[in-house]
Amino acid sequence: MSARFVWRLMLGFYIALFFAFLFGPLIVMGVTAFNTPDYPQVWPFEGFTLDWFAKLTADRNLMEGLVNSFIIGAFVVALSVPLGLAGAILMTQIYRPARSLYYLIVVSPVLTPGVIIGISTVIFWKDVTELTGMQSLFNGIFLATLGQAAFISAYCMLIFLSRLQRYDRVQEEAALDLGASQTQVFFDILLPFLRPAIFSAAVIAFLSSFENYNTTTFAILADKTLTTVLAGRVRAGTTPAISAMAVVIIGVTVIGAIVYEIVKRAELRREAARANALAAA
């Protein structure tokens, strides 16, 4: 046995262990969703059932939370993508000495625990809505959207920044020389160039919003989202219905992630083809 063989064996063992750790708990949880006992149990497997899934659709709170999660997710996408875009463009143009302070401020929510963002959002808006008499704004969906947007915009900005690094301003100058206005340049050159980044940012923003718990649990006030209902259930007791929900959520997430990857790859290929065509011409 050569030393190389031993190395390979150890490496394979480590990788297998790593993925067992990564997937094992999820698989165990998945199996419990199909087992009959009231307590989530994998082994012994007493009988196959789909009852736990049927129980889910009858659950009012859960469905209400799910709808709210979708609404908040849509709002967050609509808010965070433009904010992140503006933040990124401004970063490339801002007055130099102010840049590091600006960067520190807009990136700080990424490095701040989510609970703190939720708490500060609630405290601030409670006062503002009282002062301005707009009490109707002090509601869970509005606050959860703003709290989540504070840090999700930063994710979007980072995505836009990495794309903007490859932006060639020559195109912009050419368009301007040919008589285009700055506004036309923005909509007809910059935005199409950023399209893959806009897509990525929107997907990331929605997923981050959908699965967020720490910020939402404070900012949602008396309302509920899927994650807050879920947390309440998990704390109250362990039933296989939660496992069933997990299976559904994981299924949806996996499908979403796969679609996202496929669309992104297609976009990259189209871009590569365009670059080749240009090079050939």
Added chain:
Amino acid sequence: MTHPFTAALIFATPLVVILAFIAMALLDRRRRGFVQGPGFFQRNGTPIAIFLIGAAVFWALILIVFPQLYMVDYSFHPKLPQIKRGGPEDIYTLENYRYFLFGSTRNTDHWNTTHLNAFWITIFVSTIITIVNFAICYPLAYFMAQVAKPQTVLKLMVLLVIPYWINEILRAFAFRILLGTGGLINNVAIAAGLISEPVDFIGHDVALYAGLTYAYLLIMMFPLYNAIESLDRNQIEAARDLGAPWWHIHLFVVMPFAKPGIASGATLVFMLCAGALAAPLVLGGPKTLWFTPIVYDRFFQAFNWPQGSAYAMILLLTCMAFVSLTMRLFKVSLSEITR
């Protein structure tokens, strides 16, 4: 309601800073003449320029800076019923911070051991989990970034991306199924005759620490992989040709190069661990000490919002200290950490 003077201060300070920078920029421009091209409005066109400034101000000030400053202010106020707020009793006080240290808003006779212990344990365990996560992820990140064939990397990447998006609460729940007293591990161990009584993993915090390690594993993985991936393989070859043993290559070639990735993963894992709420709520036993649930209880059980703000401030300062310490230690900049 916040004191009008404080509110004015909170709203005015950022504006003064912005105005100062604008004034500096204008002065700079005048000094240099017109060599440096068009101004901001000319360059972007008026409508777009207004959108850019409006969006950035809304985000930076209204979503980030004002709420944070409000929280700071709030943490220095006493807990009062709604009517008395802004009245003569609404003075500035350190009582919320005093409570964290001494367990009483007035006297300072005894230390608040419960909260202080929870705080230290949170910091200590989060640090350990950060190190453990690095140790678990580094070999695979290195393998994927430098050794494996592109096809293998693609497959492994897919396997890593899928669990990345699974909710924190569900991850914690999975560990509860695994490690509960009637959970899989106990059942199997009893059936195999290894133990006669189920082990209380949750009561002994084993479940919590394992769950936290698990939850943030991939947060460490991706920055690490990205950093190692950009290292030129020739550098490793060169070191090997010069006779460096394998651990030298990792310690003196790969890791120094991957510093920004390590720093990035470490700060994120630490921050997420120290600020974790779902895992301690789901996996914590009755005697579990973790700081975030204590903050949570200030709000939802004690209904003491000012005190909760003070506790949140303590958590925030801790995370800021950790970030700046990591930046010092690894000699990296903020933009390298948040790439």
